[in-house]
Amino acid sequence: MALVINEEQQMLKSSTKEFLDLKSPLTLMRELRDDNYNQFKVELWTEMVEMGWTSLTIPEKYNGLNFGFVGLGQVLEEIGRKLTVSPIISTVLMSTSLISLSKNEVLKNKLFQEIMNGSKLCALAHEEGRHHNPELINSLVSKNEDHFILNGKKKFVIDGSISDYLIVSAKHEDEKNIALVLIDRKSDGINLNNKVHMDSKIYSDISFENVKIDKMNFLSTDNDGSIILNKTLDIARVGLAAEMLGNVQEAFEITMKYIKEREQFGVKIGSFQALQHRSALMFGEIELCKSIVLRALQAIDSNDSELPKFASLAKAKLGLVSKLITNEAVQMHGGIGVTDDVDIGFFLKKTRVADRILGDSNYHLDRLAKLNNY
Amino acid sequence: METKTKVDLTSFRMETRKWLEDNCPNSMREPLTDVKQLYWGGRNGNYFSEDQKIWFERMLEKKWIVPYWETKYGGGGLTPKQNNILNQEMARLGCRKPHINFGISMLGPALLKFASEEQKIHYLNQICKGEIRWVQGYSEPNAGSDLANLQTKAEDKGDHFLVTGSKVWTSFGDKGDWIFCLVRTDTSSKHTGVSFLLIDMASKGVSTRPIKLISGKSPFTETFFDAVKVPKKNLVGTLNDGWTIAKYLLTHERQMIGGIGETDKKKPLSEIAKEVLGKNNGSLSDISIRNKISELEMNEKIFELTIQRAMDEHKAGNNPGAVSSFFKYYGTELGIQKEELRLEVNGFNSTEWTSEESNNGREARLFCRSKGYSIEGGTHEIQLNIIAKRVLGLPSK
Numbered sequence: 001m002a003l004v005i006n007e008e009q010q011m012l013k014s015s016t017k018e019f020l021d022l023k024s025p026l027t028l029m030r031e032l033r034d035d036n037y038n039q040f041k042v043e044l045w046t047e048m049v050e051m052g053w054t055s056l057t058i059p060e061k062y063n064g065l066n067f068g069f070v071g072l073g074q075v076l077e078e079i080g081r082k083l084t085v086s087p088i089i090s091t092v093l094m095s096t097s098l099i100s101l102s103k104n105e106v107l108k109n110k111l112f113q114e115i116m117n118g119s120k121l122c123a124l125a126h127e128e129g130r131h132h133n134p135e136l137i138n139s140l141v142s143k144n145e146d147h148f149i150l151n152g153k154k155k156f157v158i159d160g161s162i163s164d165y166l167i168v169s170a171k172h173e174d175e176k177n178i179a180l181v182l183i184d185r186k187s188d189g190i191n192l193n194n195k196v197h198m199d200s201k202i203y204s205d206i207s208f209e210n211v212k213i214d215k216m217n218f219l220s221t222d223n224d225g226s227i228i229l230n231k232t233l234d235i236a237r238v239g240l241a242a243e244m245l246g247n248v249q250e251a252f253e254i255t256m257k258y259i260k261e262r263e264q265f266g267v268k269i270g271s272f273q274a275l276q277h278r279s280a281l282m283f284g285e286i287e288l289c290k291s292i293v294l295r296a297l298q299a300i301d302s303n304d305s306e307l308p309k310f311a312s313l314a315k316a317k318l319g320l321v322s323k324l325i326t327n328e329a330v331q332m333h334g335g336i337g338v339t340d341d342v343d344i345g346f347f348l349k350k351t352r353v354a355d356r357i358l359g360d361s362n363y364h365l366d367r368l369a370k371l372n373n374y
Numbered sequence: 375m376e377t378k379t380k381v382d383l384t385s386f387r388m389e390t391r392k393w394l395e396d397n398c399p400n401s402m403r404e405p406l407t408d409v410k411q412l413y414w415g416g417r418n419g420n421y422f423s424e425d426q427k428i429w430f431e432r433m434l435e436k437k438w439i440v441p442y443w444e445t446k447y448g449g450g451g452l453t454p455k456q457n458n459i460l461n462q463e464m465a466r467l468g469c470r471k472p473h474i475n476f477g478i479s480m481l482g483p484a485l486l487k488f489a490s491e492e493q494k495i496h497y498l499n500q501i502c503k504g505e506i507r508w509v510q511g512y513s514e515p516n517a518g519s520d521l522a523n524l525q526t527k528a529e530d531k532g533d534h535f536l537v538t539g540s541k542v543w544t545s546f547g548d549k550g551d552w553i554f555c556l557v558r559t560d561t562s563s564k565h566t567g568v569s570f571l572l573i574d575m576a577s578k579g580v581s582t583r584p585i586k587l588i589s590g591k592s593p594f595t596e597t598f599f600d601a602v603k604v605p606k607k608n609l610v611g612t613l614n615d616g617w618t619i620a621k622y623l624l625t626h627e628r629q630m631i632g633g634i635g636e637t638d639k640k641k642p643l644s645e646i647a648k649e650v651l652g653k654n655n656g657s658l659s660d661i662s663i664r665n666k667i668s669e670l671e672m673n674e675k676i677f678e679l680t681i682q683r684a685m686d687e688h689k690a691g692n693n694p695g696a697v698s699s700f701f702k703y704y705g706t707e708l709g710i711q712k713e714e715l716r717l718e719v720n721g722f723n724s725t726e727w728t729s730e731e732s733n734n735g736r737e738a739r740l741f742c743r744s745k746g747y748s749i750e751g752g753t754h755e756i757q758l759n760i761i762a763k764r765v766l767g768l769p770s771k
């Protein structure tokens with residue numbers, strides 16, 4: 001497959017940009033933060049749904065747009081540029097991807113309709129430790145007469161505070177298999193501890209105490225839970241990398257604009273070679289990021305068996321490059337860069353959290369070495 | 375129409391595959407272990423082995439020394455798609471290049487764009503037969519990064535130029551037959567007083583002196599021109615407009631050098647490290663080396679994808695100029711990092727300088743040689759200046 005986006009994908013990208021320029025400029029993120037960390041602007045979400053963003057990766061069979069992940073990647077990249085606050089990562093990137101892999105057709109039909117028409121939001125509750133770990137699952141589901149019950153604790157749930165549903169990973173009591181279950185967030189026995197992080201997003205620690213689960217609400221069968229979970233994590237890593245690509249491009253462009261305007265010593269500071277060389281290096285690093293993000297998105301769409309490798313390459317590279325770019329962006333702004341008056345600090349704070357989600361660059365460099373057998 | 379082209383390409387691939395299998399000697403399918411195993415051609419060209427001679431002659435007969443040039447210039451007349459297929463099939467079998475020459479990678483593209491038809495027919499045909507070994511006469515003692523400051527002068531003497539001056543850093547200057555030179559033909563202006571001249575190194579007044587490098591090797595020379603008579607017909611392009619050609623040629627040189635890391639098909643460092651360091655619970659026993667290798671191999675893979683993306687952008691009709699401007703810097707940077715890391719992986723063995731076991735200090739010398747990657751063809755700093763100015767549009771003082 002050629003490593004370029006096609007005309008349709010290009011059009012989606014431009015229409016996304018146009019839309020966000022109008023409806024979600026950078027100032028919106030600041031407004032929502034100042035509105036007591038508001039996580040959800042319903043009018044904005046309604047318009048995103050109307051634009052079809054919640055249907056992008058859903059197959060035609062379920063009345064979705066079947067536009068694929070290269071398409072969704074373009075949207076996420078633009079969202080990354082504007083630091084747009086929306087449940088697209090939790091509901092579309094993570095939950096929809098997981099649901100797509102499920103064999104529970106009844107539940108799938110229902111959820112897809114609700115996600116596509118924008119009536120329900122959905123979050124993935126997986127992490128249990130302070131570092132990303134796909135294998136660490138102590139939450140348990142056990143059988144109880146005609147239904148099941150869930151006990152356990154999850155951390156760092158993206159959009160847990162605003163979602164209607166939670167998809168929870170847990171172990172079956174007597175078996176090693178991983179179960180993926182859908183739960184109504186308002187069910188009895190669920191307790192949320194909402195925490196604001198430095199990106200002004202709320203992440204929830206959630207405890208489950210004897211939460212009742214209908215047996216119709218399993219998204220996994222006896223043996224596919226771990227396959228579905230791992231694939232979902234890889235897809236989500238790539239999507240996060242696409243969003244981070246938007247973050248770094250915007251931070252870089254804002255900075256280039258700034259150093260072309262700011263004067264010290266009677267000249268534009270952009271004329272100093274010390275800044276020029278670092279800028280040129282950043283330019284190159286971003287070009288590298290574009291290639292791996294696109295390749296990894298294509299790997300999802302083409303069902304490439306090497307998806308795990310491409311996902312780790314993308315997440316590791318974006319983790320490293322986002323640190324470089326946002327540090328330099330703040331530094332090149334001088335004193336004003338560390339003030340809340342300008343936006344550049346938002347990119348620093350956003351990418352530091354994004355690096356942690358589903359594995360930072362250390363995690364993925366280690367995983368790459370494992371995948372390459374050393 | 376489209377399906378017909380597809381069928382043609384498929385049969386071209388099959389024929390090519392079979393021809394290569396039948397004609398490429400087995401020893402020419404093994405990875406190079408020494409640069410000496412390349413065949414550079416020229417008046418004094420000598421073959422490293424009998425198989426190398428056979429391989430060169432067969433490819434010559436097939437007109438595949440430069441497969442993608444037009445047949446009237448001695449090339450194979452392959453379309454870009456066919457040429458891609460040939461490259462892929464050669465890579466599949468591991469076939470070595472039959473011939474390496476700066477005439478192919480640097481001078482040829484410049485001649486195709488700027489030379490007269492007569493010059494093209496003459497020089498390109500020679501190149502395609504491997505008859506002339508070309509070297510590059512750009513740098514001078516006072517014209518390195520600031521190349522346009524060059525002073526070697528060519529005076530107009532009616533039917534010929536009289537060339538006087540000296541060049542430095544001429545790669546393989548002592549082995550060259552002809553040299554493509556930048557000369558000063560007008561002293562009253564800097565960039566618009568430079569011309570592009572082809573000089574036979576057998577001419578009276580041309581001499582070379584070797585330069586010894588930190589690697590202990592001497593593949594470079596100073597090259598002196600003492601009142602050398604050069605026929606006027608050896609001028610390429612317009613008088614005093616040689617800078618345009620010089621820059622065009624440099625982009626090809628940078629592509630070639632930027633490919634250093636990429637074409638390195640030697641064993642991956644992770645494989646070497648497994649043998650040398652061993653594993654502990656499934657991972658390399660030295661964790662900090664393991665992390666460095668993982669990061670380097672990540673960047674190598676992503677760089678490969680980026681080169682592919684630039685080619686695909688080009689094919690799709692977009693201009694990949696901006697991204698390509700980073701290739702010389704990054705390709706050589708990865709090559710340098712790799713040699714540095716190779717020393718860490720191999721420990722004390724890798725700093726051996728003369729022993730037989732170390733193949734006369736091959737690794738240590740390669741390491742020393744790699745330090746030139748970020749200098750030759752325009753230094754790292756010059757590459758970054760170019761990006762800052764031309765791509766990012768950052769202001770000058």
Ligand SMILES: Cc1cc2nc3c(=O)[nH]c(=O)nc-3n(C[C@H](O)[C@H](O)[C@H](O)COP(=O)(O)OP(=O)(O)OC[C@H]3O[C@@H](n4cnc5c(N)ncnc54)[C@H](O)[C@@H]3O)c2cc1C
Binds near residue numbers: 264265333334
């Ligand atoms: C936390 C904090 C506390 C402070 N406290 C005080 C205080 O108590 N009193 C006080 O008076 N000031 C204080 N300052 C101001 C501080 O001294 C200035 O911010 C600093 O000198 C940089 O100036 P600037 O912000 O105008 O950045 P600029 O000078 O605009 O610099 C912007 C960028 O350009 C670079 N740059 C500028 N000139 C060159 C050059 N010639 N070559 C290469 N690069 C160049 C800079 O390194 C920087 O990366 C404080 C700043 C901060 C952040």
Ligand SMILES: Cc1cc2nc3c(=O)[nH]c(=O)nc-3n(C[C@H](O)[C@H](O)[C@H](O)COP(=O)(O)OP(=O)(O)OC[C@H]3O[C@@H](n4cnc5c(N)ncnc54)[C@H](O)[C@@H]3O)c2cc1C
Binds near residue numbers: 509542
């Ligand atoms: C292995 C090798 C092979 C070569 N082969 C050939 C050949 O075949 N033919 C040929 O003609 N030449 C050849 N060269 C020469 C090469 O092109 C020059 O060495 C190179 O252009 C740098 O010039 P210089 O050595 O004079 O360094 P200088 O220009 O003196 O540079 C010294 C240092 O100053 C820095 N510097 C210079 N100007 C700037 C600036 N504006 N901004 C920031 N930093 C700057 C440089 O980056 C460098 O770090 C070769 C060189 C090497 C090392």
